[in-house]
Amino acid sequence: MSRDNVIAVAKYKYKYYVLPNLNMENQFNIDYIKQMLDSKNCKFTRDRGKALIIGHNIQKKINTEYGVNEKNIY
Numbered sequence: 001m002s003r004d005n006v007i008a009v010a011k012y013k014y015k016y017y018v019l020p021n022l023n024m025e026n027q028f029n030i031d032y033i034k035q036m037l038d039s040k041n042c043k044f045t046r047d048r049g050k051a052l053i054i055g056h057n058i059q060k061k062i063n064t065e066y067g068v069n070e071k072n073i074y
Contacts, residue, residue, distance in 0.1 A: 003064065003065045004023060004024045004025060004065055004066075005021050005022065005023060005024065005062075005064045005065055005066065006021075006022050006023075006024045006028050006064055006065070006066035006067065006068075006069055007019070007020050007021065007022070007055045007058055007059055007064055007067065007068045007069070008022050008028060008033060008055075008068075008069055008070075008071050009048075009051045009052055009055045009068060009069070009070045009071070010033050010037065010070075010071045010072075010073050011048070011070070011071070011072045011073065012033075012034065012037050012073040014046065015044040015045070015046060016044060016045050016046065016047070016048055016050075016051035017037060017042050017043075017044050017051070018051055018054045018055050018058065019033065019036070019042075020055075020058045020062065020064075021062060021064065024065070024066055028069070028071075030071065030073055030074075033071060033073055034073050037073070052068065052070075055068040056068055
């Protein structure tokens with residue numbers, strides 16, 4: 001069975017969120033991510049570069065199959 005995981009850096013309402021270890025087939029879509037961000041009190045940053053660095057540091061530790069991907073949520 002494949003790992004099929006990804007780290008998402010999502011931009012939502014001028015904030016950047018890092019969401020580690022999402023399933024690429026089921027969880028890496030706009031509706032799921034938006035629902036997750038609205039329902040939880042997730043930490044964020046307003047700096048895109050900082051969010052990407054955090055995502056890549058997590059990538060070094062857990063080595064996801066699809067790496068770090070950015071997603072804009074409107």
